[in-house]
Amino acid sequence: MSASTRWSDLGPRFGVGALIAAVGLICLWLGGLAFLALTVLISGVIVWELVRMLDPEAPAVALACASGVALLIADLLPTGYALPLVLAPIFVGIGQLKRHRATFSIFTLMIVLAGFGMYSIREEYGPTWMLWMALVVIATDVMGYFAGRFLGGPKMWPRISPKKTWSGTIAGWLGAVVVAIVFLQITDANGQLIGLAVALSMASQLGDIAESAIKRRAQVKDSSSLLPGHGGLFDRFDGMLGASVFLLMTAAIIDFPPGTVTGF
Structure with a gap:
């Protein structure tokens, strides 16, 4: 592979990635309805992409809207009332899809939980720790991209993700x-934050691998063509989905943020 071919996607990836990051950071900082709207929109679009990959004849727009509305209402209710709504879109989809229902169920649960988790983390712990999680995912993606291109080496799982290397x-x-380490200097968190960051990085990579498995099954290169250089929103946010679901499930166990009394 020539150098020009190897880096041919860098321009579009950087431009679109910078735009996504800017919008995301603004909504993250504002919080409230702005961040709620962002998480609901992203989750709904990803469900749309998922359905189109798994069963093109299924009503993807309707299922995406159902997922978005369920997530919107769930985010505004106390957690105990919200949980059935997180699961409800799955049962709607089971009745509409003719194939790959199990895959749809698992990934729709992950998508809606991730949206619920991101909004919950922002509301409970403030912008600092939501930003920390986002930066962990971004650093994982960026470092993996450049190390994989520069260093190459053995593939991690070539049948599922042909470009992912162990070096990346x-x-x-x-x-x-x-x-x-940066956040250890600017917050009251203790050294356990390093281990948690690595675990989040791993969860992010597993989210990436899981989405790659869906694309292999569906025999498509990208989840959609919405984002030049990135494919679809699922391609862009697969790592964030894995990380946010992981943090949502483990935050109570690890007393997040580690070493602090409350987030800020």
Whole structure:
């Protein structure tokens, strides 16, 4: 592969990635309805992409809207009342899809939980820790991308994700460590933040691999063509889905943020 071919997607990836990051950071900082709207929109679009990949004849728009509305209402209710709504879109989809229902169920649960988790983390812990999680995922992706292109080496799982290398995977973990060290200097968190950052990085990579498995099954290159250089929103946010679901499930167990009394 020539150097020009290897880096041919860098321009579009950088431009679209910068735009997504800017919108995301603004909504993250504003919080409230702005961040709620962002998480609901992203989750709904990803469900639309998922359905189109799994069963093109299924009503993707209707299922995306159902997921978005359920998530919107769930975010505004106390958690105990919200949980049935998180699961409700799955049962709607089971009645509409003719194939790949199990895959749809698992990934729709992950998508809606991730949207619910991101909004919950922002509301409970403030912008600092939501930003930390986002930067861990971004560092994992960026370090993995450049290390994989520069260093290459053995593939991690070539049948599922042909471009993912072990060098890029490990570089992603190191990027997460750097982010954690920076936040150790500006917050009251203790050293356990480093281990948590690496775990989030791993969860992010598993989200990426899981989405790659869906695309292999559907025999498509990208989840959609919405984002030049990135494919679809699922392609862009697969890592964030894995990380946010992981943090949502473990925050109570690890007393998040580690070493602090409350987030800020």
